[in-house]
Amino acid sequence: MKHLSWFVTMISFLALATAANAQEQPNPITGSHLYVSYCIVCHGKDGTGKGPLAFKRHIKPADLTQAKYQNKELEDLAALIGGYRPMEDATLMPNWGVALPKEELIDVAAYVLRMTRKDLKLIGDTRRGRVIYKGACASCHGRFGKGDGLLAQLIRVEMGDFTKRTDMEGVTDEKLVKVISEGKGEFMPAWAGTLSNDEVYDVAAYVRLMAK
Ligand code: HEC
Ligand code: HEC
The missing domain is CATH 1.10.760 (Cytochrome Bc1 Complex; Chain D, domain 2)
Structure with missing residues (x-):
């Protein structure tokens, strides 16, 4: 007992x-x-x-x-x-x-x-952004944006942590949209063409919300 x-x-x-x-x-x-x-x-x-x-x-x-x-x-x-x-x-x-x-x-x-918050002025539909994020970004950036997605682990690439506000504040809205549209470095793909311009803003606005 x-x-x-x-x-x-x-x-x-x-x-x-x-x-x-x-x-x-x-x-x-x-x-x-x-x-x-x-x-x-x-x-x-x-x-x-x-x-x-x-x-x-x-x-x-x-x-x-x-x-x-x-x-x-x-x-x-x-x-x-x-x-x-x-x-x-x-x-x-x-x-x-x-x-x-x-x-x-x-x-x-x-x-x-x-x-x-000044870093959240991006106008985008975060609900649509979430759907896009899950489908196109989470594989590398991780479900919660920490940069620990399965694909990132498999191909051994490192990326920033979207939940870190101090890091993300250094990325302006223009830069955020540009990186998503045009890609960066060896592994961040350019999404323009795959995503419409509106969709780029939607997913960017969603990424913004991840910062605590
Ligand atoms: C049907 C209209 C309506 C909707 C829907 C509504 N609000 Fe309000 N809200 C008002 C009005 C009108 C006031 C001002 C009330 C007053 O002057 O006492 C108010 C006041 C408030 C206040 C201030 C309360 C206070 O005592 O100072 C907050 C906070 C607030 N709303 C948040 C929200 C949130 C969050 C939502 C959604 C979950 C929401 N409201 C949905 C009409 C609405
Ligand atoms: C194949 C893996 C992969 C996918 C899929 C991917 N990314 Fe990336 N992403 C990266 C890598 C790697 C970096 C780091 C690039 C660098 O700094 O050189 C990066 C960087 C970024 C950055 C820049 C962050 C900063 O600090 O400058 C943003 C924003 C971003 N990605 C958003 C997205 C979005 C939104 C999607 C989905 C539409 C996505 N990524 C899909 C791999 C990926």
């Missing part, structure tokens, strides 16, 4: 540790998709509150690019997004806390906190 209770304790400890870990890893990429699906209609693409429904209903969605939101801690912003609002609230800001699980509130908050 003693054995069993030790086992049960370990299992619950592991479960707790995994849950805590899941919360510590906000995913702004999922967040950007949630934002596109649920928030753009009111808050607009750039977050300043000029979505089409805002005009139609004459409501004033908060300008999410303001310092008072951008300077918030991630958890606090997520709590604000998920905060309770009465159904009859004339502002129409939905009560996201009842619709989205906590991890998703964290993910969308993580995206909102990246909206004003």
